[in-house]
Amino acid sequence: MTRRNLIKSGxxxxxxxxxxxxxxxxxxxxxxxxxxxxxxxxxxxxxxxSWRIEMLESLQKQFDMYRDKGxxxxxxxxxxxxxxxxxxxxxxNLIASKxxxxxxxxxxxxxxxxxxxxxxxxxxxxxVFDQPVPNPDVLNIYMNQEWWQSPLTEWLVKQLNxxxxxxxxxxxADQPGNILRDQAAMKVLAKYPNIxxxxxxxxxxxxxxxxxxxxxxxxxxxNIDGVLTQDGMTTGIMRAFEAAGKKIPPxxxxxxxxxxxxxxxxxxxxxxNTVGIENSPGAVATSLGIGLRMLQGKKLKPDLLIVxxxxxxxxxxxxxxxxxxxxxxxxxxxxxxxxxxxxxxxxFYVNIWYTEDQIDALFQ
Amino acid sequence: xxxxxxxxxxxxxxxxxxxxxxxxxxxxxxIIQPGFFSFQVFRMNFMTFTPLILVSLAQATVILVGAVDxxxxxxxSLVTVVMASLMQNSTLSMVLVTALGVAAALFLSxxxxxxxxxxxxxxxxxxxxxxTMWFGTALLIMPxxxxxIPQAYYMIYGKTLAGFIPVPVLILLVAVAFCLLLGRIKAxxxxxxxxxxxxxxxxxxxxxTGTKIFAFLVSGVFxxxxxxxxxxxxxxxxxxxxxxxxxxxxxAAVIGGIAFSGGKGNYVxxxxxxxxxxxxxxxxxxxxxxxxxxxxMKGIIIIVALLFGAVPRLRRExxxx
Numbered sequence: 217m218t219r220r221n222l223i224k225s226g227x228x229x230x231x232x233x234x235x236x237x238x239x240x241x242x243x244x245x246x247x248x249x250x251x252x253x254x255x256x257x258x259x260x261x262x263x264x265x266s267w268r269i270e271m272l273e274s275l276q277k278q279f280d281m282y283r284d285k286g287x288x289x290x291x292x293x294x295x296x297x298x299x300x301x302x303x304x305x306x307x308x309n310l311i312a313s314k315x316x317x318x319x320x321x322x323x324x325x326x327x328x329x330x331x332x333x334x335x336x337x338x339x340x341x342x343x344v345f346d347q348p349v350p351n352p353d354v355l356n357i358y359m360n361q362e363w364w365q366s367p368l369t370e371w372l373v374k375q376l377n378x379x380x381x382x383x384x385x386x387x388x389a390d391q392p393g394n395i396l397r398d399q400a401a402m403k404v405l406a407k408y409p410n411i412x413x414x415x416x417x418x419x420x421x422x423x424x425x426x427x428x429x430x431x432x433x434x435x436x437x438x439n440i441d442g443v444l445t446q447d448g449m450t451t452g453i454m455r456a457f458e459a460a461g462k463k464i465p466p467x468x469x470x471x472x473x474x475x476x477x478x479x480x481x482x483x484x485x486x487x488x489n490t491v492g493i494e495n496s497p498g499a500v501a502t503s504l505g506i507g508l509r510m511l512q513g514k515k516l517k518p519d520l521l522i523v524x525x526x527x528x529x530x531x532x533x534x535x536x537x538x539x540x541x542x543x544x545x546x547x548x549x550x551x552x553x554x555x556x557x558x559x560x561x562x563x564f565y566v567n568i569w570y571t572e573d574q575i576d577a578l579f580q
Numbered sequence: 581x582x583x584x585x586x587x588x589x590x591x592x593x594x595x596x597x598x599x600x601x602x603x604x605x606x607x608x609x610x611i612i613q614p615g616f617f618s619f620q621v622f623r624m625n626f627m628t629f630t631p632l633i634l635v636s637l638a639q640a641t642v643i644l645v646g647a648v649d650x651x652x653x654x655x656x657s658l659v660t661v662v663m664a665s666l667m668q669n670s671t672l673s674m675v676l677v678t679a680l681g682v683a684a685a686l687f688l689s690x691x692x693x694x695x696x697x698x699x700x701x702x703x704x705x706x707x708x709x710x711x712t713m714w715f716g717t718a719l720l721i722m723p724x725x726x727x728x729i730p731q732a733y734y735m736i737y738g739k740t741l742a743g744f745i746p747v748p749v750l751i752l753l754v755a756v757a758f759c760l761l762l763g764r765i766k767a768x769x770x771x772x773x774x775x776x777x778x779x780x781x782x783x784x785x786x787x788x789t790g791t792k793i794f795a796f797l798v799s800g801v802f803x804x805x806x807x808x809x810x811x812x813x814x815x816x817x818x819x820x821x822x823x824x825x826x827x828x829x830x831x832a833a834v835i836g837g838i839a840f841s842g843g844k845g846n847y848v849x850x851x852x853x854x855x856x857x858x859x860x861x862x863x864x865x866x867x868x869x870x871x872x873x874x875x876x877m878k879g880i881i882i883i884v885a886l887l888f889g890a891v892p893r894l895r896r897e898x899x900x901x
Contacts, residue, residue: 263871272871295871299824302861304813305628309865312621313614326725327814327821330734392724 253282253289254511256504257315259307261323263295266563267497271321271346274498274567278505287508300324304331311338317507319500321346325392341511345503348392348524352533356524357503360538361393364493365400365446367544368468371491372444375466379410380441383433385419385426385449396526397446414440423452430456443467447495451475464488471495471545474562480554483547492545498569502539505575514579537578542568594837595849597888601835602852605859612866623746627738628861630748631809633854634755635825636832638802640850643833645795646775646842647696647703651711652803652829654718655688656822659807661718664727664817674733678808685804686797688714693796697789711826718819727817737812747812751805758801759847767794776843832857835885856885 272293282288296303300323310318318340322328332354335342345357387394405411414437419426426449442465443453450469457464469490482488521534545553610616642649659681667677692710696703740746762768770791773781782788814821836853838845860881869877
């Protein structure tokens with residue numbers, strides 16, 4: 217026997233053993249869950265941004281609360297990175313671990329459909345959160361971007377008394393969430409004919425990129441009365457005005473902890489005024505609360521599930537729960553919010569989610 | 581005496597260390613993954629392993645001839661996009677589009693092989709360039725993931741034939757049969773000659789250009805099979821769905837003892853390398869490593885696997901000095 221053949225036959229034997237054992241044990245794989253309470257799995261994609269880190273910490277915290285109440289027994293968290301096939305493999309492992317509730321922040325809006333079906337066929341309750349999946353058979357829970365963007369836009373219009381020249385620094389151009397925010401902003405602005413949108417540019421949710429495009433816009437437009445922006449770019453925009461030696465006009469804010477600190481300082485020093493609406497990483501905890509109640513057999517209020525016309529044809533089966541932003545920060549409550557978050561890391565976000573009472577109110 | 585020689589030969593085989601690593605990882609995996617030997621888990625594991633093994637074989641083929649293919653992942657994505665944008669519900673359409681998908685994969689590989697063979701740019705740069713071309717084309721056809729893959733088609737991937745052969749295992753058997761067939765073809769042996777030394781191969785009358793194109797075409801067959809698996813498990817066209825396979829395939833091939841310099845290694849090693857990467861996903865999962873360390877641990881285990889793979893070479897080099 218040559219050495220190559222030896223390895224080959226070794227491999228064949230190994231495979232046969234695995235295969236035989238698998239075939240032999242077929243059907244014996246079922247084991248009853250020993251401990252009480254439901255097993256919860258989270259399949260997350262990339263784990264790089266502080267938003268996602270805070271998301272996992274919030275989930276763990278909320279889960280611990282439910283575990284102490286005896287509602288849940290085990291939480292398994294898996295991060296796939298940006299690769300969709302790894303996420304699929306991890307979801308299969310979560311199915312094999314016999315999770316009862318599977319929370320997914322999807323890497324692709326469509327590619328997870330077959331593995332979601334596998335999970336559902338295995339009796340797992342699947343909830344997709346944060347980003348929509350256009351699949352009428354899976355429960356989606358995410359914030360309505362219009363409910364988030366419209367109040368910001370309204371605030372700016374009010375600051376300008378419905379009249380003036382503005383620019384809009386938007387997020388990443390082709391991101392679904394950003395497209396919806398742009399639409400919501402335009403819908404509000406259309407109501408005010410005396411507000412003139414000079415230009416719209418993309419700052420990609422990155423303060424440095426926002427500062428750059430704002431600097432460019434300042435060169436082209438000397439008469440900017442206000443700046444509309446969203447989600448983490450206000451700091452960069454204000455720096456652009458300061459670097460150009462110009463007075464900062466009314467600009468919408470955000471709830472990044474670094475900005476909350478800056479805001480409080482500027483307010484105390486010079487009466488700075490803005491608005492921010494939470495986009496909490498902890499929103500996943502709301503999905504956990506809803507999922508556990510559903511597993512307990514509680515029924516959602518019938519009119520709660522809707523069809524998101526931005527994602528699916530209106531005639532589809534309702535499968536989406538839109539959540540409301542839980543907190544608007546402005547100068548009436550900035551001192552209180554600052555007090556709560558002043559010791560948090562700069563890169564974190566104001567983090568708040570539905571209370572137990574608010575979640576209970578979603579059920580019959 | 582003879583037994584002694586066999587054992588020594590075994591220790592020096594390029595796939596032996598990775599084989600040991602494989603046995604080790606299987607034992608580890610079986611300990612920590614509940615129901616590892618249950619049929620359900622076996623089936624689900626192979627749904628994950630099969631595409632990894634296939635891309636490992638694809639990459640091993642071109643590495644053997646002294647090249648590398650960085651466009652492999654983007655090629656898979658492009659095939660999924662082409663298939664998902666054309667497929668209809670009829671059986672005829674499914675068959676035709678499948679054939680078209682396979683043809684597309686072969687064409688992409690041929691394109692790489694043709695340029696590398698005739699014009700001679702460094703394969704690393706050439707396939708890096710084509711990877712952005714494939715990705716761009718996929719985005720052009722399908723800017724956001726979607727398209728249509730009928731349920732009757734993609735559900736095949738999760739099915740079990742005759743009660744005990746999961747379809748992914750069947751696909752793997754097809755690939756293995758193809759490997760065995762290749763072993764009997766003279767052109768395939770030229771891969772080793774060209775990968776070992778182009779000049780020596782040319783001097784002995786082997787067509788270097790033809791051999792390179794042949795290698796890329798063989799690689800294209802494995803890429804096509806991998807793309808079919810990805811379509812089966814994602815039921816969608818997605819310009820990014822193959823991305824992760826590029827570097828994973830290189831890692832799998834090298835872990836499996838394929839020498840990056842070309843000309844050394846074999847398909848058994850490539851298959852082992854693919855399974856090792858698949859087992860890694862499981863082990864990191866079932867070891868319940870906290871989020872912060874998951875990626876880190878994956879890197880550590882890959883390095884350990886590479887060290888295992890380097891043992892025969894190190895032994896050889898050390899014994900020379």
